Amino acid sequence: MTAVMVTAADRANAAIEAVLATQYRREAAVVLDSPPGAGKTGVVERLAVQGAAILGERVMVVTLTNEQAYDIARRLGAGFPRVPIHMMVSKELEIPEAIVAIPSLTIVESTQHLPQGPMIVIGNAAKWSWLDAHQPIAELQIVDEAYQLPDFQFLQIAGLAHRHALIGDPGQIAPVIQTELERWRSDLAGPHVPAPGALLARHPGIRRLALPVSRRLVQDTVSFIQPAFYPNLPFEALTPTRAMGYIVPGIMPTDLPLDAPTRGQSLSMIELPALMAGDVDREMAGCMVATIRRVLHRQAYVVEPNGERVRVTPAMIGVACAQVAQVAAVRERLWPDLNAILVETANRFQGLERPLMFVQHPLSGRADATAFHLDAGRLCVMLSRHSVACWIFGREGIASQLRRYAPIGDRALGIDADPEFEGWRSSENLLDQLSRHNRVYQIPAGLR
Template sequence: MSSSNFLTSPSAVDRVVRDGRSGLVLPPGEAAGRVIAEVLADLHSGEHRGVVVDSPPGAGKSTLVVRAAGELAEAGEPLIVIAQTNEQVDDLIGRLAQAQPELPIGRLSANEYTATERIKNYSTVRVAAKVADLGGSSVIIGTAAKWALVPEGRWPWAIVDEAYQMRSDALLRVAGRFDRALFVGDPGQLDPFSTVETGRWTGLTWDPMQSAVAALLRHNPELPVHRLPVSWRLPASAAPVVAEAFYPFTGFSAGTTAAQRSLSFTTTGFGGGAEDEALELAASTGWALYELPARHTLRTDGEAAAACARLALRLLERGAVAVSERAPGGVAVTADRIAIGAAHRDQVAAIRSRLGAVGAGITVDTANRLQGREYDVTIVLHPLSGRRDATAFHLEAGRLCVLTSRHRHACVVVARAGIAELLDAHPSTEPVHLNVPVRFPDGWEANQAVMAYLTR
């Protein structure tokens, strides 16, 4: 096995951000604060039926949702919050209950739902399967699928979280429940998906496979769109890479400097070989490419799965310590702060089976389920590793964006050699449809950009 292809560290991030509207050069916190103030001003003005906020990875999207919900509720505006998964619902409830300890919150759920540790300790949170049983709640939070089953009721405001994950038909099913809405999401990550063929609707203004935001803006182009300019998750080593590959026209900056974050090990890497070399380089530069020999393999590549597991277990063995603005004195990188991401569930199962009991706390999941989550270190099995072809699924820019933007300190990409050649042999052939906006960057271009950086 070879692990010879590693990248070098980018230059430190500038500690200023250019404000998109005024053109002023501002510190990251002030630039982000200005955008949030503009969003909240639009909400309180009542001039718009909808407000859209585009957020890069880790830009404080959930913080904005919690703050907006709290301010609207305090102003006497009952509201609902629509998220896309139960994980997102529980996360938002926990954050909101902590930020607003006196605010009555309702959790709209299925009959068989059991409250998680994140929310069951808050006395202000009530859980029920029917809106009628949540009377008195200033904010009611549930998934889009659950809200679609609510037959009646109307609220002055709704906040739609992860709005780019939401299909337009799902928005149509709940649009009758509110008068105005704040739509918050990340335009660079995974699009809505379907398990059935959807070509018959392509190009139509009511195409159900559009995201909720895309459909909203096609019919209401006058609505204000704000863009958060700073990622507080991605380190200075990652923000320029992710911004260039997946957000070439809007961009964003890291909210921290290289000096504020570091990753080190409490033990030396004696006898670890290629795994130690990759981990040490990732710790010092933020990135590493752990490259296996070129080979066409089955989708469930046992050697690649084993490599992902070995890297994660070795990271635990070496006693990694993460220093950041949250923990200036350093904190141990425990199993729950490590994630391994892959494209398919069978790959996830193969990796998980190789972790054993020692790695039981390590998160292993697909890009779809990792979206919105955050870890100190991530290990990524590249979607194109070992493939003979480059299908639309494996080339999707959002999938690679999610996988390479979950980390606060370092990301190790595991892949078989030959991806660059595979991309050259399969140039982008996505058809161009009438009335469908061309998306940039496309998956081919994004993958080329990431691989060029990793192999530089």
């Protein structure tokens, strides 16, 4: 009997087929968990096109932001130019010209402007929640980035469709709720809970699927990220490795960690001497910018699958920080020729990627370890935006800091989840792995 080799690509395709099959069976709801870079937006596209063009249904796509709606419209317009799509927007919204110019896209402002029969209509959750609709307007509702949508917002729009597909990354930052939540702390399906979790709590029989392959991350990164942030979601990388190199050899102190990707280390840490710097570490910001300039000065390149060497440009580089003030500290040190580098908070980096990422560890230079800085989703987002290499910058002593400031264990009755402990466990797991695999590189202070 001949053994059949099942590849990562085969497993990825089988998972997508399983999701698409739920719509042929007209299942009332399905939750799809996706690791970083697994192609969940591609699944959104396929579900939408299958529903409208093959099953002859009315499909509504829900996003969290207008930018996400624009992205889906662009992808549908380019990948399925013969499938008409509509975008539901407010009257005051200024839509980019590139979006308006999509030949297959029609902009609408109310349900009265939608066509009869099969269709695809895209809009953000806030716009959908203002519709004055007393009955469903679609057979299928697809929610993109569903784990960022709190349940109270989902319930405002759930009645607009007969069936629902909630797709998202369970490791991302939880929804931000700006109100007192004490009365719902023991409610598994509370209004503050991410929509997929609340839906599964109310209806445990709902089918829950998962994408098993990351198309963005290489296997080296997955071996660190998966056990630290996705202990209940096993996945692998579609691409074992992506090569990177430099034309100019390295001789400076920072060149050893910068050369790490050439040795197959896609994730490593650059550690500065211990210092209680507070929220804004100006020396750290200067070190990050100097390191980026060194990468460009050494004429770094990445190797495409076809063997072509692509020179690294500022537009291929991203910098992620936990706080806005840290973002500002990095930005003000960038010279004009580096303006194309994307410097943002973890929240704003969700859904984005860059070949090379430089990350400031949220716990670096702090005397405490608060729930904000321990948030597992925040660190997970920062460490999963790269496709080639990522360098974590931090002050010496983060590991001992975690041991000193163990979680207080503030638990709610009937709730198994403990976000603070999960963040503490994730951070400790990651730092322990980096240390055991010799991925922590110490450099002297004062680097500019």
